[in-house]
Amino acid sequence: METAAARKVLTVSQVNQLVAGMLGEYFSDVWIEGEVSNFKAYASGHLYFALKDEGSQIQAVCFRHSAQRLKFRLEDGLAVIGHGRLEVYQPTGKYQIILDTIEPKGLGALQKAFEQLKRKLEKEGLxxxxxxxxxxxxxxxxxxxxxxxxxxxxxxxxxxxxxxxxxxxxxxxxxxxxxxxxxxxxxxxxxxxxxxxxxxxxxxxxxxxxxxxxxxxxxxxxxxxxxxxxxxxxxxxxxxxxxxxxxxxxxxxxxxxxxxxxxxxxxxEFETRLRDLAGQLLEAAEQVLFEKQQAIDELTRHRAFELMAGHLAEQGHRVERLVSAAEGSARAALAGASSRLADLNLRLNRQNPVARVLRQKLALQALADRLDKPALALLSRHGVRLGQAGARLDALSPLASLGRGYSVCLKPDGSVVSRVSQVEAGEGVSLRVSDGAIDCRVERTAKHNSGGN
Amino acid sequence: MAKNEKPTEALDFEKALAELEGIVKQLEAGNLALDKSLALFEHGVRLARACKEKLAEAELKVSQLVKDKQGLFTEEPFREGGD
Missing domain, CATH: 3.40.50.10550 (Hypothetical protein af1403; domain 2)
Incomplete structure (x- = not known):
């Protein structure tokens, strides 16, 4: 036993200081691997947890400035590899490892972070x-x-x-x-x-x-x-x-x-739809014209139409006669009035003859109009429609005909085949239909006897 | 429906297309007077042409948002570098 004077007695603080110095020196650059447990993230941003394996554990700290750089979230049970230094926390004399780098073991840190965020947001239904x-x-x-x-x-x-x-x-x-x-x-x-x-x-x-x-x-x-x-x-x-x-x-x-x-x-897609609709529009219009034309054809074939047309013409003439008669009488009235006008000039102020003549003329006009209107309306309804329908049909009929199932037969040089004599057996021709062409070969030809020309 | 027919700036493509669809349907139903049909047809052709013209003249306009000192965004033309 040494004497009290020879003893070198250290205070608690001194011991911890010495240990801290030694640990700090020998364990300043340590890689450590273990499982995270008892993980706590403090509001300060520092992370506190234990690293453990089957037999042992060590306290670990990751301070805010390091924690901010972590690409993934630490959680209990996670196997990690960390880097840091050992430090003695002198108030308690416990030592801990201060980690500056932590990576998930196995997956890369980014991969881990990716998986974690993916799982989290998926859970939220995002x-x-x-x-x-x-x-x-x-x-x-x-x-x-x-x-x-x-x-x-x-x-x-x-x-x-x-x-x-x-x-x-x-x-x-x-x-x-x-x-x-x-x-x-x-x-x-x-x-x-x-x-x-x-x-x-x-x-x-x-x-x-x-x-x-x-x-x-x-x-x-x-x-x-x-x-x-x-x-x-x-x-x-x-x-x-x-x-x-x-x-x-x-x-x-x-x-x-x-x-x-x-x-x-x-x-x-919009442009395609627009093109399709424009095509449909044309087809629909062709169909309308075709149907109207048929209806008109039907009508004109009727004898009644001829009779009506004759009737209308006759009415037209009558209207003309009436109008000219009306005009004539108006003119006569006007002439008579104007001859009298000289005489009556100043005296007949109140019965202004010009006004009376004008009234007469208007009345006659109205009569003529009454006769005129229904007849004209009928004429124009049919006439204009026929004219319009005809013009449209002329413009569209080749297409419309193809659409209805007719086809045009063309020779290879593009000339239209309209007679049997234009083709010979074995010759190639092309049938043009509404949406394309059908290439054919002539088997044989037969001329109709009745086919006049 | 044939009223606001101004195929200028504010041509509403979707509306024009819907209207065109309606016209085709009406024509296809085929129970209209000829002059009504022709009027519809002409209106339809005008609509289709207006859309086509509007599409043909469209040009890609590119601008970028730039933050000013107050942190507000202003829009400026964007020119591509290294074209």
């Missing part, structure tokens, strides 16, 4: 099929969130131009990778939604590594897309890359170009 909105039928204004200098905007504008989509593009220029990119993308979606003219939004960027595409896997971007007022198309990376943005978007396009094509296609 990927649900019933949340997906269809693209607007005819988008007029397309909002795009991407880099103003990247290949993506170039590809998208080229595609829209190529397809002649009659749209307006409003670009929200955003950084699409690196620090702050996710915030800019989310802000872009919100800013475009705030405009009343934007019908659809494309968020995208060209392909790259998982780190390059990372912004599109951030929760903020996913939330902004989910909250968008208008449908959102994601067009991120290459065919095979799936990002969280793709899952939450209303429509996922494989690439920025494909996203622009989706917009352009709505207009192409």
């Amino acid at each position: 990927f649900a099929a019933e949340r997906k909105r269809p693209l607007p039928a005819l988008p007029r204004t397309v909002g795009i969130v991407t880099s103003p200098s990247g290949a993506a905007i170039h590809d998208m504008l080229r595609t829209l131009r190529l397809h002649k989509a009659p749209v307006q593009v409003v670009l929200y220029p955003a950084q699409v990778q690196g620090e702050g990119a996710a915030e800019q993308i989310a802000e872009g979606v919100a800013a475009l939604c705030a405009r009343s003219d934007v019908d659809v939004i494309i968020v995208g960027r060209g392909g790259g590594s998982i780190e390059d595409l990372w912004s599109f896997n951030e929760e903020g971007v996913a939330r902004a897309i989910a909250a968008a007022r208008v449908p959102v198309i994601s067009g991120v990376g290459h065919e095979t890359d799936f990002t969280i943005a793709d899952f939450v978007a209303d429509v996922r396009a494989a690439t920025p170009t494909a996203a622009a094509q989706l917009v352009a296609r709505t207009w192409e």
